[in-house]
Amino acid sequence: MESWVDGQPADVLSLKDRGLAYGDGLFETIAVRNGEPVLSDRHLQRLGLGCQRLAFKVDLAALAAELRAYAQGLGDGVLKLIVTRGDSLRGYGADPSAVPRRILLGSPPASYPVAHAEQGVRLFPCVTRLSEQPLLAGLKHLNRLEQVLARAEWSDAEHAEGLMLDTSGRVIEGVFSNLFLVRDGVLITADLSRCGVAGVMRAELLYQAESQGIATHVTDIRLEQLHQADEVFVCNSVYGVWPVRACGSARWSAGPLTRKLQTLARTLLDV
């Protein structure tokens, strides 16, 4: 489907856009099923938080309507929404009157090997670490060179995802996923107040688990704790849940809580 810029069909962008100049923007990658953006409230909520933290004045209600209109045209696929601060003056200082720019890009449904979801995936232990920046932590902003470097560390089909630690050695997330572990029936995921992207599927799974009486714990995770986990899985809002069966020399089996949350994600994503 053709892309939109500020609500109009377009496939190019002004060279003055601050998204290009400084990565001064945010994005959301949203699954679309039967013309409906999946988990759109959560996506818009995170985007809204990002706009607040970066001081973008965006009409979220109008954006939600635009998103729905685009998704309807897309039918089934993946929608990428980018919001930038708009055009730049020279230098880092923003023009206070600059109007944020909205970009919508549609693509066909993601196609991953069925084995990723069934047998689970192997994670590549990335050498690239996530730097700690509390002011940007949790946001899905456009400064993603760390993910680019991490993703370039492997090219074999053996590894479906990579494991990223922060510069202090804490276990944080995948390159394009959040990570969960299960230990003694408790669902555990990393505290993302220093770095990492607070994923929409992560938020939904935490919410659903709590609603079902499953104990959850958002905390700092040591590599040792990951190795001792009963179950490990990764998730995002496009593919849902993949059990993790290996990372380096560590091995895990897909357990009951992973399968339960995977089923839940499948229902949401209709895959």
Next chain:
Amino acid sequence: MESWVDGQPADVLSLKDRGLAYGDGLFETIAVRNGEPVLSDRHLQRLGLGCQRLAFKVDLAALAAELRAYAQGLGDGVLKLIVTRGDSLRGYGADPSAVPRRILLGSPPASYPVAHAEQGVRLFPCVTRLSEQPLLAGLKHLNRLEQVLARAEWSDAEHAEGLMLDTSGRVIEGVFSNLFLVRDGVLITADLSRCGVAGVMRAELLYQAESQGIATHVTDIRLEQLHQADEVFVCNSVYGVWPVRACGSARWSAGPLTRKLQTLARTLLDV
């Protein structure tokens, strides 16, 4: 002057460009005098290092020729060169066959108040800290949200620049400048192996000082050391050297070494 994309006049960019998607690119801001890019060897050297670290295959000789051609058309002004990894597939993984994209943007000469260079400037003590990422440190890449946040901390004309520390509290640089201090005749600037942009003017001043027998020291700098300095100045490749006269409650006078290096930068920049 009109901008160029891949050597052709253009003012727009593909929405698929990874510079927009992930800040997956590098830039240089180059003063142009009488049709000549100033310190172009140093700019191209830093860009080359960035291309190596990010694994961009760029023909630097061809780029140098393109830069000279564009500068000739610009005459006097400021040239911004952006190199991105080119268009993206979906996701962080790069297409190994992707061709890096070259963007050249020209603007009129920068106009700063004469007082900045003569009486010196006041630095705003920024709360935004620089995160530590050795893999990207020193590069002028397109992930610049920390600078955007820092520059948004002040809007008064009292402050011409901001002072940035890293997350461990070391003194690193300005928002768009490098910082030097002088203590007992030694020229000192921050070690940029964890964060910061290794500026072209910084490199040139270090080289010139060493050539003239002035002792230089690239090291970690504590805030206390900054406060006790005999002279403090900031520099970049567009404005040259500005003495720093104040930051918060600290005060300094423009000393002889600052003035000597300022004269040198003026000669280079012909301002």
